[in-house]
Amino acid sequence: MPELLQPSSNIWRTERADEFAIIIDADNYFAATRAAMTSAQKSIFLVGWDFDASITLGRPGKQYDGPSHVGDFLLWLTRKNPELEIRLLLWNPGFLSSWAKVANLPYLLRWKFHRQITVHLDGNHPVGSSHHQKILVIDDAIAFCGGIDVTAGRWDSRPHLDNDPLRKRPNGTSYGPWHDASSLCSGPAAKALGDLCRARWKLAGGEQLAPVNCQRDLSSVEGAISFGSVILGISRTTPAFADQESVSEIERLYVDMIMSAERTIYAESQYFASRIIAQALARRLKEDDGPEVILINPIKADNWLGELAMDTARARLTAGGAPIYVHSKLMIVDDKALRVGSSNFNNRSMRFENECDVAFEAGRDKRLSKQLVQLRDNLLSEHLGVRYDEVTQTISRTESVIAAIEDLREIRKGDQSGNRATLVPYKTPVMSDFQEWLADNEILDPEGPEAVMEPIERRGLLRGLLTIPPKLGMRRTSGLR
The missing domain is CATH 3.30.870.10 (Endonuclease Chain A)
Known part of the structure; x- marks a missing residue:
């Protein structure tokens, strides 16, 4: 057992990551998540604080297989693979909900009765609190965990140019340079993050979900800073609420x-x-x-x-x-x-x-x-x-x-x-x-x-x-x- 990482103290559990990498800034992150989701076989699980279906998932202006906007992209994935199940678990802050955005409403209506896409808005938290996690798990084999939400105002490249013409919200307005970071892992550590997502899903009123059994190799990710195989610890904060103990x-x-x-x-x-x-x-x-x-x-x-x-x-x-x-x-x-x-x-x-x-x-x-x-x-x-x-x-x-x-x-x-x-x-x-x-x-x-x-x-x-x-x-x- 590593000296610093201690289960039941400063981490929830440790698992081997066959590959672990740091991804700096959303230019690299959006491209990496798009590539990983495109190759999904059985399951995509997205847990987020905020979400905007109208943003470009990838570099603005670049041509990709499938639609550029993430909302249309998810629909395209289901048409491409009838066996794929997509679940989105997002924070529900009541009247401030991200789904109140005009850009999200058409997708919410289309997804409500969609056989392969399910959305839960999670308000299961103390008054004034929020669900701030940003996790994406694909086939229980590849997972992303960090600080980047799939929403507007996040995309930027590492040079952080003062006036980058690509750095615009879906409505066309510009925003300033934005620095961010996330991580990528594969193997048992990715499945552990899938377990965390499934537990959150059930607490939010969803059904009990079984782990996904899907063997996948992780292809190289452009722009990712690879560390190879590591023993990865997963740490949580959870506020006390109802029958749930604080962590x-x-x-x-x-x-x-x-x-x-x-x-x-x-x-x-x-x-x-x-x-x-x-x-x-x-x-x-x-x-x-x-x-x-x-x-x-x-x-x-x-x-x-x-x-x-x-x-x-x-x-x-x-x-x-x-x-x-x-x-x-x-x-x-x-x-x-x-x-x-x-x-x-x-x-x-x-x-x-x-x-x-x-x-x-x-x-x-x-x-x-x-x-x-x-x-x-x-x-x-x-x-x-x-x-x-x-x-x-x-x-x-x-x-x-x-x-x-x-x-x-x-x-x-x-x-x-x-x-x-x-x-x-x-x-x-x-x-x-x-x-x-x-x-x-x-x-x-x-x-x-x-x-x-x-x-x-x-x-x-x-x-x-x-x-x-x-x-x-x-x-x-x-x-x-």
Whole structure:
């Protein structure tokens, strides 16, 4: 058993992935999911937070077999294969439901009586919570798990051009650069994610589904960063609701990874508003020989509610081109462990939403250790707008990831090409008393269902600072570097 990944603590279960890969940005992700679904033999299971049937599944403007829009594409798949069963399980936020979109209504009506396509809208969660998982399982043999929903406003390519003409919503309006990440696995790990989807399906009012027995080989996926075969851990967040017990494996995994780090913690997250995560990082940063911490966030949330709820909390927890919105949820610790999934650094993802992440550790496998560092530097080269070899050489020269980032940022300042994409330091904004009150009392980002009804005087973003509850299994794991 790997040292870091512990069933019944920070993961639900471990299974072998015959192949595991990281997919960066939706240009690669949409193309990969389209190819995988095209070859589906028996089953497609899509679990999502949001869905838009009118988006192009793939690169806009490119010619594919079958229709480009995902709604028509799914119908085409059923005509092509009468034995194929397609199930969509989506979050039902009531009147805000994604199916209220004009683009989705024609498909909902066509699918309602379709023999091969079934849609469930899942509202089986506490008031104010959501189903935030993003999982796609095909034939129980191939699965995707990460932070990318099949919806509008997600497609972008890795250069993240300021004004990419392909980056448009179905109605023709443009949106800004968008950075995201997901993962791909095959073999027993994919079947395990299928088991998770089937359990969710039944809780949402669906029938008891049997696993799919279908042998498939995974073809190469363009743009995917392959790690080969790994032992993959699956972590969940599940809020307590009705007869369902709470699960906080993801929170435990985050803290255990932070506490196991010796040199570097690299993380990308849409938000930074979790009290527990902030305390764990603060504890490590107090150490004389603690790890460097690199946290990549967007400049601000992409909607007014997220900005009000999450950006204010981030400000309270930390002392040229168009902004690139960071929506990915990924962490790499040293050269030893990686996790990616749907969870953010906020209280909701730790205790209040339904989330799913996957993780693996390199152990003594030097090949995997090297690949983890290469992935981190690959991502830094994208964020800094420099070549990969510039990142690796600068880190080698400075012997510090943070020093290398600062050096490369200075180089970008003098770039006369007009393309100055780079990272910028976070600056704590000036906040009103109301914004501080919202953040400090976690009004819009509660730590679970019970916290929603908790009196204001018992809440507090900053309470118990530098105190990590022992039940989270916080430790420095021997052998991790």
